[in-house]
Amino acid sequence: MLGSRTSPETRRRRRLARNGESSVMPKDKDFEFTDVDTFGRGVRHGFIIAVSNGKGGKKAWGEEIFQTWDAARSTALQCVPGPFDIAPAREVIHFGKNPSSHAYHRAILFGDKDDANHRWYAVRVAPGYQRMAKAIDGLAELRRGESIIERNLRDANIDVFMPAFWKEIRKHRSRKLVERRFPLLVGYAFIRRDPGAGFDPVREVDGVSSIVSISRDRGPIEFSEADIQTLMIAAFDRNQAYKFKRATALETARSTRRRQLDTELGRLLPRGRSRTVSLRFHADACINSLDDRLKERVLGIIQMIDGLEIDEHLDEYREAV
Numbered sequence: 001m002l003g004s005r006t007s008p009e010t011r012r013r014r015r016l017a018r019n020g021e022s023s024v025m026p027k028d029k030d031f032e033f034t035d036v037d038t039f040g041r042g043v044r045h046g047f048i049i050a051v052s053n054g055k056g057g058k059k060a061w062g063e064e065i066f067q068t069w070d071a072a073r074s075t076a077l078q079c080v081p082g083p084f085d086i087a088p089a090r091e092v093i094h095f096g097k098n099p100s101s102h103a104y105h106r107a108i109l110f111g112d113k114d115d116a117n118h119r120w121y122a123v124r125v126a127p128g129y130q131r132m133a134k135a136i137d138g139l140a141e142l143r144r145g146e147s148i149i150e151r152n153l154r155d156a157n158i159d160v161f162m163p164a165f166w167k168e169i170r171k172h173r174s175r176k177l178v179e180r181r182f183p184l185l186v187g188y189a190f191i192r193r194d195p196g197a198g199f200d201p202v203r204e205v206d207g208v209s210s211i212v213s214i215s216r217d218r219g220p221i222e223f224s225e226a227d228i229q230t231l232m233i234a235a236f237d238r239n240q241a242y243k244f245k246r247a248t249a250l251e252t253a254r255s256t257r258r259r260q261l262d263t264e265l266g267r268l269l270p271r272g273r274s275r276t277v278s279l280r281f282h283a284d285a286c287i288n289s290l291d292d293r294l295k296e297r298v299l300g301i302i303q304m305i306d307g308l309e310i311d312e313h314l315d316e317y318r319e320a321v
Contacts, residue, residue, distance in 0.1 A: 047072040048089040048108060049080055058085070060108045065091040069159045069192060071142045077236045085225060088118065118194050120223040122212040125149045129207035130162070130183045145181035149189055149207040156205050159192040161228065163235040166242045168320035177315040184235055188212070190228060195219070245321045253318035254308050261308075265301045268294060280305070 047069050049061035061080055066072040072086045090109045129149040145166070146154075153160040163184035168177045183189075191202060199211055199220065211220045262279055270289070273282040283298055290298060307313045 043090050043092045045088070045090050047086050049076045050085040050087045051080060051082065058087070060089065063108060065089055065108055067140070068142065068154070070161065071140070073161070073232055074142055074236075077232060118192050120225070120228050121191050121193060121199075121220045122188050122223065123191055123202065124209040124212060125183075125187055125189055126207050126209045127187075130186065130189075132181055145179070147181070147183070147189075149205075152205050152207050153189075153191065153202075156201060158202060158205065160189055161192070161232070162189040163231045165235065165238045168246070170315075170320050175316060176312065177318075177320055184231070184238075190223065190231075242321065249318050249321050250311055250314060253314040257314065257317050258305060258308055261301055261305050265298065265305075268298055268301070 044065070046065040046067050048065055049072050050058040051061045053059040061076070061084065064075075066075065069086055076084045076086065092107045092109060126149075129152075130147045132145055133148045133151045135144075143151075143154075145164075147162060147164070150160050150162055164181050165184055166179055166181050169180050170177050193199070193202065202208055202211060213220050265283060266273075266279060269279075269283055270286055273279070280302070283302060287295060287298060
């Protein structure tokens with residue numbers, strides 16, 4: 001168990017509970033505390049990044065609990081330099097014997113016997129269910145681009161991991177670039193589950209064709225944490241490379257297009273600009289002295305230069321990555 005004095009954020013939650021307002025509530029409206037009493041005492045279930053405590057045991061990295069296994073894994077890959085595990089945990093908030101006191105405790109509990117029973121299994125995904133699901137407003141950023149099968153499994157409270165990568169696709173009609181997420185392993189996804197809970201609820205999820213097994217007479221094949229972490233790292237590295245390549249392409253296109261527009265703008269404006277005066281300042285200073293037709297062209301170019309800060313405006317000046 002990990003315990004610590006609570007932060008001002010938790011004190012704010014306590015005041016809300018005592019005033020009869022929304023009880024203890026995290027920033028994500030879907031990640032709620034349950035079994036909350038009138039004093040704001042409650043618990044919520046999630047996942048932690050378990051790292052070594054230097055004494056042969058484990059502790060929660062950053063004393064933070066995450067709503068989903070994916071959220072914990074993504075943070076760990078970016079922020080945790082050493083070995084780690086993703087483990088189920090409970091965050092408990094409670095007050096002392098004197099409820100009117102501002103003193104209270106927050107604890108993260110993990111390592112329960114039931115948690116140790118969870119294993120990784122592979123499921124076969126029906127055709128078409130690995131495509132991106134329809135976007136939902138207010139959905140957590142870490143669920144952006146989730147597939148239909150991932151959403152269906154999460155809606156059924158089943159932990160899922162689908163190795164995937166991002167790629168840009170150019171639309172034929174509009175010529176706009178759109179981001180799309182594709183599976184690394186076509187036809188497969190992984191679930192984390194206690195085998196004692198059975199697999200019938202998994203089979204009933206829309207989009208699950210079957211659970212990968214050696215034969216009908218033997219149970220589902222178990223995958224180790226090391227196997228899954230290898231896939232996680234591969235997916236993470238590929239996505240990081242995509243982000244870098246996309247950012248580079250955007251900045252290259254932005255710089256090239258800006259030089260083109262600056263050159264065109266410079267040809268339209270009166271000469272005599274000092275090197276210490278920016279082209280934009282020079283345009284603002286002499287815009288009113290131009291005839292209407294030239295003024296309209298100059299204003300149009302300025303508007304295009306300002307629009308370069310919007311990534312979508314650069315689609316026609318670069319290739320898809």
